[in-house]
Amino acid sequence: MWITSKIKQILMVMKPGIVTLDYPRQPAPAPTTFRGQPVWDHHKCLGCGGCANHCPARCILTRDVCQELRVMLYDGSRCTYCGRCADVCPEDAITMSNNFQTACDDKNDITTRLELFMLTCQRCGRCYEMEKTNVIDRMELRGFRYDNLERRALIRRTTDTFSPETLAATEQYQRPSR
Amino acid sequence: MRKELEAQFAVQLHDAVVCVEKTDQRTIFIDVKREAIRRAARIVTDAGGRYMCGVGYDNIARDGTLGMVHTFSMDQNDYFICIRTKVSAIDPVMESITPDLPSAGWSEREFMDMLGMQFTNHPKPKRLVLADDWPAGIYPLRKEVPYDLVPPGAEDVAYQLDEAPPGTRVVPIGPFHPSLHEPEHFAVYVDGETIKGCDYRGFMTHRGIEKLCQTQVSYNEVPFIAERICGICGSVHATAFSQAVESAGGIKIPRRAEYIRTLMLEIERIHSHLLWLGVAGHLIGFDTVFMQAWRVREQLMWLCERLTGNRKTYGMVLIGGVRRDITSAIADDIRAVVKKIEEELRVIHRAIEKDSSIHKRTKGVGTITKEEAIAWGLIGPVARARGVDVDARRDHPYAAYNDMKFDVPVLTDCDVWSTLVVRVLETYEAIRIIHQVLDKMPSGEIFVELKDKIPALRHAITTVEAPRGESTHYVITGEDNRPDRWRVRAPTYTNLQAVPLMLLNEQFGDFPIIMGSIDPCFSCTDRVAVIDLQSGKARSMTRRELEFLSREQLHRP
Ligand code: SF4
Ligand code: SF4
Numbered sequence: 001m002w003i004t005s006k007i008k009q010i011l012m013v014m015k016p017g018i019v020t021l022d023y024p025r026q027p028a029p030a031p032t033t034f035r036g037q038p039v040w041d042h043h044k045c046l047g048c049g050g051c052a053n054h055c056p057a058r059c060i061l062t063r064d065v066c067q068e069l070r071v072m073l074y075d076g077s078r079c080t081y082c083g084r085c086a087d088v089c090p091e092d093a094i095t096m097s098n099n100f101q102t103a104c105d106d107k108n109d110i111t112t113r114l115e116l117f118m119l120t121c122q123r124c125g126r127c128y129e130m131e132k133t134n135v136i137d138r139m140e141l142r143g144f145r146y147d148n149l150e151r152r153a154l155i156r157r158t159t160d161t162f163s164p165e166t167l168a169a170t171e172q173y174q175r176p177s178r
Numbered sequence: 179m180r181k182e183l184e185a186q187f188a189v190q191l192h193d194a195v196v197c198v199e200k201t202d203q204r205t206i207f208i209d210v211k212r213e214a215i216r217r218a219a220r221i222v223t224d225a226g227g228r229y230m231c232g233v234g235y236d237n238i239a240r241d242g243t244l245g246m247v248h249t250f251s252m253d254q255n256d257y258f259i260c261i262r263t264k265v266s267a268i269d270p271v272m273e274s275i276t277p278d279l280p281s282a283g284w285s286e287r288e289f290m291d292m293l294g295m296q297f298t299n300h301p302k303p304k305r306l307v308l309a310d311d312w313p314a315g316i317y318p319l320r321k322e323v324p325y326d327l328v329p330p331g332a333e334d335v336a337y338q339l340d341e342a343p344p345g346t347r348v349v350p351i352g353p354f355h356p357s358l359h360e361p362e363h364f365a366v367y368v369d370g371e372t373i374k375g376c377d378y379r380g381f382m383t384h385r386g387i388e389k390l391c392q393t394q395v396s397y398n399e400v401p402f403i404a405e406r407i408c409g410i411c412g413s414v415h416a417t418a419f420s421q422a423v424e425s426a427g428g429i430k431i432p433r434r435a436e437y438i439r440t441l442m443l444e445i446e447r448i449h450s451h452l453l454w455l456g457v458a459g460h461l462i463g464f465d466t467v468f469m470q471a472w473r474v475r476e477q478l479m480w481l482c483e484r485l486t487g488n489r490k491t492y493g494m495v496l497i498g499g500v501r502r503d504i505t506s507a508i509a510d511d512i513r514a515v516v517k518k519i520e521e522e523l524r525v526i527h528r529a530i531e532k533d534s535s536i537h538k539r540t541k542g543v544g545t546i547t548k549e550e551a552i553a554w555g556l557i558g559p560v561a562r563a564r565g566v567d568v569d570a571r572r573d574h575p576y577a578a579y580n581d582m583k584f585d586v587p588v589l590t591d592c593d594v595w596s597t598l599v600v601r602v603l604e605t606y607e608a609i610r611i612i613h614q615v616l617d618k619m620p621s622g623e624i625f626v627e628l629k630d631k632i633p634a635l636r637h638a639i640t641t642v643e644a645p646r647g648e649s650t651h652y653v654i655t656g657e658d659n660r661p662d663r664w665r666v667r668a669p670t671y672t673n674l675q676a677v678p679l680m681l682l683n684e685q686f687g688d689f690p691i692i693m694g695s696i697d698p699c700f701s702c703t704d705r706v707a708v709i710d711l712q713s714g715k716a717r718s719m720t721r722r723e724l725e726f727l728s729r730e731q732l733h734r735p
Contacts, residue, residue, distance in 0.1 A: 002535065005529060005530065008529035009466055012466075012470055013466060013469075013470065019473055019476075033486075033487055034487055034488070035486075035493070054399060056403055080406070081487075082402050083501075087501070176327065176328045177328055
């Protein structure tokens with residue numbers, strides 16, 4: 001029986017032949033439904049912070065530099081392309097692109113930074129209407145946010161009014177180390 | 179069945195039973211006083227319960243206690259029995275149930291490490307999860323320990339391996355080794371070429387996911403993190419977690435969503451079994467099978483990319499339903515792809531089923547008897563290849579499995595070859611299920627909005643049949659929009675405990691394929707076991723000796 005098995009195995013290998021792609025010379029485009037790197041449209045974003053609250057990888061950071069200026073930072077080096085941010089955005093400001101070739105030697109090449117001028121009423125979180133019936137997804141961090149952008153750390157502390165002290169304190173934030 | 183069990187408890191334990199509570203159709207919680215835990219476990223085992231896992235949790239802030247739950251499955255009657263007890267945090271001692279139930283060994287050791295519980299008469303009270311240089315007295319799963327604590331490391335602390343049986347040499351395998359795809363350390367005791375015992379130290383990829391999800395994220399982010407517990411059976415963990423929360427919160431999800439979950443779970447089973455088939459071929463040095471099985475599998479990965487947006491970590495499951503719908507165009511696509519896979523898999527199957535060179539490497543290798551498999555609580559294809567007929571899809575139907583018709587292949591040869599055949603047959607069954615899902619799928623919503631808060635401190639348990647066996651998730655809901663406790667027990671956690679038994683008296687050269695036959699997934703399991711099979715004279719290895727041995731191993735041709 002050994003020899004018949006071997007013949008069958010040869011046929012099994014011969015029939016498909018070579019199937020590997022000559023990548024990258026031969027391009028391998030992703031399908032249209034692919035979830036690649038998220039792309040922000042700064043015209044649409046109103047800075048509600050919903051994407052930052054729901055990113056499972058915690059790679060969207062929000063920092064209020066002053067009363068009027070909010071910085072949103074997307075750190076692509078930790079993004080898992082789950083598409084949750086695009087799901088929750090009330091303004092459809094985020095699209096999941098087809099880009100998956102994101103290897104680069106500088107982290108800043110895959111980082112997106114938005115600086116948004118805010119009207120005070122817009123930061124209350126109430127604009128975040130898409131899931132207002134969904135208690136499980138209710139917004140947990142409202143008000144002014146002070147994530148540390150340099151260390152790429154989400155700080156789970158917010159205030160109702162802008163607080164320069166908290167801003168200064170979180171600027172000094174250090175990750176725990178040995 | 180439930181009445182009988184309650185009567186048994188009343189007769190044998192009298193007032194040690196605090197209360198009996200039935201939360202849903204299939205889950206029964208029995209609270210007992212801590213003195214009675216071992217007797218309670220024995221009553222459930224005698225009634226036909228199969229041990230699943232232990233769950234420890236910190237309740238110190240509420241009543242100063244640590245809780246311990248031993249969970250059992252009644253496969254014949256579709257019941258989960260959870261025996262709960264609590265001990266005060268000042269004196270967290272209870273009796274071990276491991277002398278009666280060997281498969282409880284790891285669960286108890288895990289909570290010695292993580293919560294500081296103590297179990298009297300535990301046969302092997304060694305460290306399981308924590309690193310060797312983790313300071314004593316810090317129990318990471320207690321609420322007062324921050325999730326990002328990084329204690330200083332220590333030099334020159336090493337795990338004390340088990341005593342080697344007399345007349346044997348130790349061959350270390352790992353932490354990094356070509357036949358293991360993830361870091362873990364085996365010390366194999368050999369007499370010549372014959373394996374006489376084995377000690378295991380793993381949990382080197384412990385990532386603290388449970389702690390993270392209990393402290394940092396909210397309910398609907400956990401499925402995405404759960405999916406990353408395992409690179410192969412991601413949907414399984416996401417589905418199991420979501421089902422547990424839905425069951426605790428009394429959320430009913432649309433039927434269509436349940437069908438789509440079923441579809442994703444079966445697609446995952448096909449890809450996992452084909453992956454395993456390839457790896458098994460590779461481990462016995464037959465790379466043709468490896469190449470062909472993975473070539474066939476690749477079409478499925480592309481299909482998933484079109485279907486969900488990603489090859490793996492599909493991100494389909496949320497609490498309350500699924501994220502993407504299956505249109506009729508994509509349904510035709512799925513049908514075409516699985517049909518092609520079935521044809522090509524049959525070609526591979528025919529080409530290898532009579533190959534005597536594969537038989538020589540796998541038949542009669544890694545044999546354990548059905549009785550041993552039951553005693554160790556084996557699950558999944560590993561158990562089904564040893565004549566144990568368990569399958570959570572049939573025994574505890576979830577998602578849309580109660581509408582599906584499928585067979586559960588069970589073989590009785592008890593060796594590695596039969597695990598191979600079981601997996602191939604299961605792949606055909608999975609394809610059958612996929613066709614049924616697509617034919618019967620009802621129309622309607624795929625997601626249900628959650629109107630109410632999920633009530634706090636509800637307990638729920640679910641199992642999902644992963645490609646490797648059942649995955650058990652236990653959730654205690656919390657107040658802050660996140661679980662208070664979430665315990666994951668991956669199938670390898672159970673199956674790995676019986677590997678030393680499978681290895682006993684086998685040839686050393688068969689180690690990779692025996693190990694591979696359980697389809698181990700260490701990052702899911704990540705915990706540690708040491709099982710002594712023979713007691714011998716004491717002999718401990720110094721680090722230097724170990725290093726020397728590993729170098730020696732390295733330079734051997
Ligand atoms: S795709 Fe997922 S991980 Fe990436 S930024 Fe969006 S939510 Fe975060
Ligand atoms: S959810 Fe949308 S609108 Fe809100 S901050 Fe994010 S991108 Fe901007």
